[in-house]
Amino acid sequence: MSFTRRQVLGGLIGLGVVGLGAGGARYWLGRPFDRKTHDYELIAAPHDIELVPGHVTPAWAFGGQAPGVELRCRQGDELRVRFINHLPEATTIHWHGIRLPLEMDGVPYVSQLPVLPGEYFDYRFVVPDAGSYWYHPHQSSAEQLGRGLVGPLIIEEREPSGFLHERTLCLKSWHVDKEGAFTAFSVPREAAREGTRGRLSTINGVSLPTLELPAGQVVRLRLINVDNTVTYRLNLPKGEARIYALDGNPIAPRPLGKEYWLGPGMRIDLALKVPEVGADELSLRNGPLRLATIKAVASNEAAGEWPPALPANPVAEPDLSRAETLRFNFEWAAALASPADEAAGRYKYWQINGEAWDINDKTCADRPIAKLKKDGHYIFVLRNMAQYQHPIHLHGLIFKVLDSNRREIEPYYTDTFLLGKNETARIAFVADNPGVWMFHCHVIDHMETGLMAAIEIA
Ligand code: C2O
Ligand code: CU
Ligand code: CU
Incomplete structure (x- = not known):
C-alpha cells in the first residue's frame, strides 16, 4: 500500500475507507472532520531551552515546551487536537497507550501520511480509558523524541478519584554535552546493546529539581518515562508511597517497595504521603542516583488519607x-x-x-x-x-x-x-x-x- 498526497487531502474532505494493502489489510485514511472544532491547537516547532545553566539547547517542542504541554481529557470524552507542523521535517503524533481507531494512531504510511512542514492534521478520537499516557512522533524517532518531542496526556477519571493533589513528572535523559549542545541520539555500537543513553537526567526538563508538595497531603505522582533508552530504577527511600496504577491501568494499591523498574514508554502512578514540614526531605532516585528532591511546604488542609483504588478501565478480559x-x-x-x-x-x-x-x-x-x-x-x-x-x-x-x-x-x-x-x-x-x-x-x-x-x- 502506498499513500499519495491526493488520498490524504481527499480524506480531509470526506473520503472514508481507502484502499486495500498488498496483504489484504485494510487501511484507513482521515474521516471527515468539522474543522472548526478542536480542543487543542498543538504546534511542533524548534524552540531553544536552557537545560544546562547559561547554555542554549536547540530543542524541538510541542506547544513551546520540551517535554511538551500537558494535554488533558476526561475518560469517555472526545479528544480533538489540531496538530500543526512547524518543524523543518515531516512528523506524526502517536498517542501512546490510547485505544483508538487506526487512522488516529499516528504511524506514518500505516495510519496516515507524514504531516509535512507547514501542514496540519486533525487528531480526533474518544478516549475509553483513564490514566497517565503520553504522546510522541512515530517518525525519525531517535532524533525527534531525542530533541524533545514528547509530552504527557492525562485522561481524568469520569468521577472524582479521591486525589486532591497531583503532579506529572516526565523523566528524560537528554543527549547533550556540558554546553547543552546535542550529542548523537543514536550510536551504532550502543544501538546493538542497551541503546544510546543521554547524559543529563531531568524531570520536566529540569535537572535535579526540588518538588514542593503540601505537607501531610497525599499527592498523586504521575511518572512518565519519555526517554529514548533509560530504564529508571525508581525508589523513594523512607517515603510512604503506594502504587495506584501501572501504565495508565489501576492496580490494587500496594507499597512502592524497594524499587520499580520503569522502562521507556512506561508510566507509574504513585500516591505519596508527603511528610510534615521540617521532616527530612525525600529523594526520588534512579537506583542510587538522585532525580529530584521532595520538600514539604506548609498546607492548611487537614491531613490526607489514602484514596480508594482507582476504578478499572473497561478492558475486555481474555478467556x-x-x-x-x-x-x-x-x-x-x-x-x-x-x-x-x-x-x-x-x-x-x-x-x-x-x-x-x-x-x-x-x-x-x-x-x-x-x-x-x-x-x-x-x-x-x-x-x-x-x-x-x-x-x-x-x-x-x-x-x-x-x-x-x-x-x-x-x-x-x-x-x-x-x-x-x-x-x-x-x-x-x-x-x-x-x-x-x-x-x-x-x-x-x-x-x-x-x-x-x-x-x-x-
Ligand atoms: Cu509505537 Cu510509544 O509507541
Ligand atoms: Cu504506542
Ligand atoms: Cu529493546
Whole structure:
C-alpha cells in the first residue's frame, strides 16, 4: 500500500475507507472532520531551552515546551487536537497507550501520511480509558523524541478519584554535552546493546529539581518515562508511597517497595504521603542516583488519607481457556547488517521471529508478523533471547500480563511490558480493535534497528 498526497487531502474532505494493502489489510485514511472544532491547537516547532545553566539547547517542542504541554481529557470524552507542523521535517503524533481507531494512531504510511512542514492534521478520537499516557512522533524517532518531542496526556477519571493533589513528572535523559549542545541520539555500537543513553537526567526538563508538595497531603505522582533508552530504577527511600496504577491501568494499591523498574514508554502512578514540614526531605532516585528532591511546604488542609483504588478501565478480559497461543522471540541479529548497509548507515541489530523491521521500507506493515481474528482471544509468549531489556509495546490494545519465568507477577493490564534479560513472559488480550498495530521495543535504538513488527487484526 502506498499513500499519495491526493488520498490524504481527499480524506480531509470526506473520503472514508481507502484502499486495500498488498496483504489484504485494510487501511484507513482521515474521516471527515468539522474543522472548526478542536480542543487543542498543538504546534511542533524548534524552540531553544536552557537545560544546562547559561547554555542554549536547540530543542524541538510541542506547544513551546520540551517535554511538551500537558494535554488533558476526561475518560469517555472526545479528544480533538489540531496538530500543526512547524518543524523543518515531516512528523506524526502517536498517542501512546490510547485505544483508538487506526487512522488516529499516528504511524506514518500505516495510519496516515507524514504531516509535512507547514501542514496540519486533525487528531480526533474518544478516549475509553483513564490514566497517565503520553504522546510522541512515530517518525525519525531517535532524533525527534531525542530533541524533545514528547509530552504527557492525562485522561481524568469520569468521577472524582479521591486525589486532591497531583503532579506529572516526565523523566528524560537528554543527549547533550556540558554546553547543552546535542550529542548523537543514536550510536551504532550502543544501538546493538542497551541503546544510546543521554547524559543529563531531568524531570520536566529540569535537572535535579526540588518538588514542593503540601505537607501531610497525599499527592498523586504521575511518572512518565519519555526517554529514548533509560530504564529508571525508581525508589523513594523512607517515603510512604503506594502504587495506584501501572501504565495508565489501576492496580490494587500496594507499597512502592524497594524499587520499580520503569522502562521507556512506561508510566507509574504513585500516591505519596508527603511528610510534615521540617521532616527530612525525600529523594526520588534512579537506583542510587538522585532525580529530584521532595520538600514539604506548609498546607492548611487537614491531613490526607489514602484514596480508594482507582476504578478499572473497561478492558475486555481474555478467556485463556479458548485463547490461541502465538510465540514471539526477540533476538539479536547483528549478522543481518550487510557491509553495504553498514556503509549506508542502515543498521539492523534486532529481530522478532527472525524478521528485522526495516525503518526505511514503507511497505513493512503490509507483511504483518501475525494476523489475528477480530474479537479473538490470544496469548502471546514473549521470549527475550538477549542480555538487554526490551520494553515491549503494542499499539491499539491493552493486554494483561499473566506470568513470567523469572519473577512473581500479579496479573495486571498494560500497553508496555518490560521484558527482562532472558525472560519469557505471557501476555493475553482480546483482539477487539481492528487495524494494523505496531508491536515494538520502546528502546528507540532497538525499534529503529529491527525490533518492530506489525500485528493485523481483521
Ligand atoms: Cu510509544 Cu509505537 O509507541
Ligand atoms: Cu504506542
Ligand atoms: Cu529493546
